Amino acid sequence: MSFSGSLVAIVTPMRPDGAVDLEAWIRLLDFHLANGTSGVVVGGTSGESATLRELELRELTVRACERLRGRAAVIVGAGTSSTAATVERVRWLSELAVDGFLLVTPAYNRPTQEGLYQHFAAAAAASAKPILLYNVPSRTAVDMKPATVARLSRVARIVGVKEAVSDLSRVRELVEAVTTGFVVLSGDDATAREAIACGARGVISVTANVVPRAMSEMVAAALAGDGVRARALDAPLAGLHRDLFVETNPVPVKWALAQMGVIGNGLRLPLTPLSEAHHATVRAAARAAGALT
Secondary structure (H helix, E strand, O other): OOOOEEEEOOOOOEOOOOOEOHHHHHHHHHHHHHOOOOEEEEOOHHHOHHHOOHHHHHHHHHHHHHHHOOOOEEEEEOOOOOHHHHHHHHHHHOOOOOOEEEEEOOOOOOOOHHHHHHHHHHHHHHOOOOEEEEEOHHHHOOOOOHHHHHHHOOOOOEEEEEEOOOOHHHHHHHHHHOOOOOEEEEOOHHHHHHHHHOOOOEEEEOHHHOOHHHHHHHHHHHHOOOHHHHHHHHHHHHHHHHHOOOOOOOHHHHHHHHHHOOOOOOOOOOOOOOOHHHHHHHHHHHHHOOOOO
């Protein structure tokens, strides 16, 4: 399974009491299948990974594998701030029919670059599946440098990186530094189109939760080198790229999906529902993108 195109950092549907809504989960997976999403990241940041229990992550993953059946990649957010816990999670997830793992840099403990290298190398040694690295300094308080990614690109089973940094020079540096065949994916919707022009092979997207077809078509145009069409397709999405972050992700995107009737608006504390002051802003962005009337 190739890791490219428009992949979605899929939300975890929840009921008002915070319980995982498995019926809505199937509807959401079908929504992405019908609209061209090339892969889903289960239990990532947008999926409220920090509050998912191991059994919930397993159930979501099993159901995603059963529903998608190779028609879209299933990538599981398996990273934690503990190397030992990450190794353990990667081992048991490797027994499932997943296509790969997304491993975020450890948050809060702020390892050195050598610590990051050893953390991911240990996870790769324990894995039976391909691994995508995930660098998101705004969340984790640590920035994995391109030189470290380049070292890791030479480790068996580490096949790519999601780079959630908006600086396009970082994307260019990564593309030049990593080994042949190593995949660089954008983790920043607002600059994803330009990142692809710089050599990225797609995006792991928040916006794709709301407008999967539009993101899929924009990314396809960008990958085909049709910059004019990609720019035209991306323009109506600019508001979503921006306003899905008026509060902490995934608060706004879950609100938008609830307005669309795709899922309910359940969240888990410490996240709380979108402030009423932002409702009009997010609604206007969704309307401009064609997700709401």
